[in-house]
Amino acid sequence: MSTAKKSFIKKIIALILSFGPGIFAIGYTIGTGSVTSMIVAGSSYGMQLLWVLLLSCLFSGVLMFAYGNYALISGETALYGFKKHIKGGKILAILIIVGITFGQWNSLMGILGISSNMLFEILAMNFEGLAPYKYETVLTIAILIIAIFYGIMMVGKYKFFEKVLVIFVTFMGLSFLLSLFFVYPLPADIAKGLIPSVPEVEGGKMMVAAFVGTTMAAATFLSRPLFIRGKGWTIANLKQQRNDSITAAVLVFIISAAIMAVACGALYYGGAPVTQVLDMANTLEPIAGNFAVAIFFFGTLSAGLSSIFPCLLIAPLLLADYQSGELDTTSKQFKIVTFIACLVALIVPVFGANPIKTQILTQVFNVFVLPIVVLGIILLVNNKKVMKGYKTSIWVNIGLFAALFFACVVSYTGVVAILDSM
Template identity: 25%
Template sequence: MIDVTATQGTQLRQQAAETAQAPATRRGRLALLGPGLVLAAASVGAGDMVTSLSGAAGYGMALLWAILIGVVLKFSLTEAVGRLYMATGQTVIASLRSVGRWLPAAFFAFVLVIGLIYGAALSSVASLALSTLFPALPLRPLAVAIALVSAAIVYVGRYALFERVMSAFILVKFLGMVVLAVAMLATTDDLPGLVSTMRPRLPDGSVVTVLALIGGVGGTAGIASYSYWVRERGWQHRSWLPVMRADSAVSYAVTFLFVLCTTVVGTGLLYGTGDTISGNDGLAALADPLGADLGSAARVLFLATFFFVTLSALVGGFNALSYLLADSLRTLRGIPETDATPHMAQSSRPFRAFLAYCAVAAVAVTFLGQPVALVLTYAAVGSLILPVLSGTLLVLLNRRGIEPLYRNKIMSNVLLSGAFVLFGVLAVVQLKETF
């Protein structure tokens, strides 16, 4: 039974959002940015660091152009997700049904599998960073504690508090990586040689690395969840469209700068040495040679940044996955979009139930030792989200029923088509390698 009072309150909030005008000045609009910072904090994780450092070890900064392409494609997806919500008042999950009745169920299954392993994988990586800093800390119990604390942060706070926490995370990890990059540039023995590696090129045998860089930068579930964070801010009137675009642009500007700094560090430390990193263990081991080159303070700063990078991705991921699962369930149950807030808000029972699912799964999988088959399944299923999302946005935002202001223009169609093809190819490669 739907709570009538809650429903009326939802409708009043929606009416207020529709009549609220965005600030007219650029400074006023920038002061309102927030969901994009949440997305940047949630999307930039250990995987981005591993991918960019591995690329820097082999090719220096020659593949920054590939990272830039990835950032542009992810921005086009995020902007389209926000624009779809502002055009229709519906989230991506609710809109999937009009493209294919089976899509909400498929998306629910995708996210359910991701939620099963996500917390265990990231909490284990975060605990690795802390145990490297403090060797006396036991790895597995620490991973469990980090997963539970991350879930608690999402559970106790409404969106405003969650956004402030995520903004603090992005500030800490961004400043940490900038300081390391500046220190690397200031102390390198061959600054011209390091800068010369920035010349764009496509080295022989680097196609797989290039595709990984393009597809790896930024997030997946976070992009699909962007409309929930936009909704929490009440950005529905057409005057908020420039604010949303600026917000998503800032998100990917921060993401690109972070990966640029990581690439500078990787180039200065690894390029030309024959050394590389292998997975998250190698990422933690990188702290020792970094400390040998730049001093013990740099080692501590790197590990602390590594920890906050992973922690913010874990907290943001728990929030994003819980929103997606609660919205998918609402859509499958046929609850109207106008009654969505009581069923999807951070304080709602479905949201908190799915948050508990992610937390319990993280603890269980951590104690099971993260079975390889489950990790591979998670990677394969996760690779399907972006091609489904980009294809859906291409269909929905080209319909005549969409107001021209929100409808795809030529550039949006080009970028979304490119994203559909690229991420589709990457999904096929991932599925082939898994199965």
């Protein structure tokens, strides 16, 4: 290999490894919940919901930026700031902890269920004798996965978590982008997808809410101040924090849109909506061959594994945020809470539930905490005393109020969708 090529590869690796706390934003956002929602939407409605994804990513970038700036300027974390500076903030903070933990732990069940099912299908292709023992094999795989991740959590180092996530997210992004070379939607459908509309079919409203629940995840913004602290950033890193927020939001949009586009190209035009984990791969195979199936499998598996970390971290993160603004990954509380999360994660594999249905419903529940999380940061970043004289720009405020309106509308849509499904 030439020196120039080696130098280029080293630069790419250095760029990937230099990624900041935004890598956790991608880990939270693009898991099997997001992949499932994008595949189901792409296979059922084509590119019709691309506008929802675009708005969600735009507002996510604004919120990541606002929470990051608040952390660097005030020196405080989010829930600790809510409790300290907002009237009734203690109750709000507790509601947020309960709501987000419920949503993320539910998501964790689906993530582990889908990842275990995918690994079983890969094993079953090579060892046909496993087919009659699907339940036992899936459960065993799930226990092994969660045990390995719990062991990794006990290492308790931010930089270690970050490096593991970088590997998973990189493989995931490349896998889904490569899949686009095999199947893709019509350009006219992409253009139509940017025009706001809601599918006038059963489950259309729920899918809109699920989209926002997975892409505009409240956990992503609330955890950002703690991850910024873990990274060691200070007020001198304001510009770096802004660029990290923009990069994370853009990458979430590109990867998510790629997944939806592949599902649209492979399934929507053939009238084959997704209901089971393997539907996507089975339909891709005759169109693009085994290689495309392997790539997509690998991407979905990477998405699932990259989300287990943040989902296990969320409850101890929020509790630490509320208590002191400091996360101690070696504490007894951290070990106990993450162990409980591991047990919760096994519920779907133990009961053998359909992980796809579990994931979509979980994403809908995630939107209900969102308006409170957006309103909280609006109050904090516009408090001159808290922000030490730093004035939040009119454009950031416009973005935040637009995000609040969007979050309220989608939460209402989620309520209507759940009531309609009863």
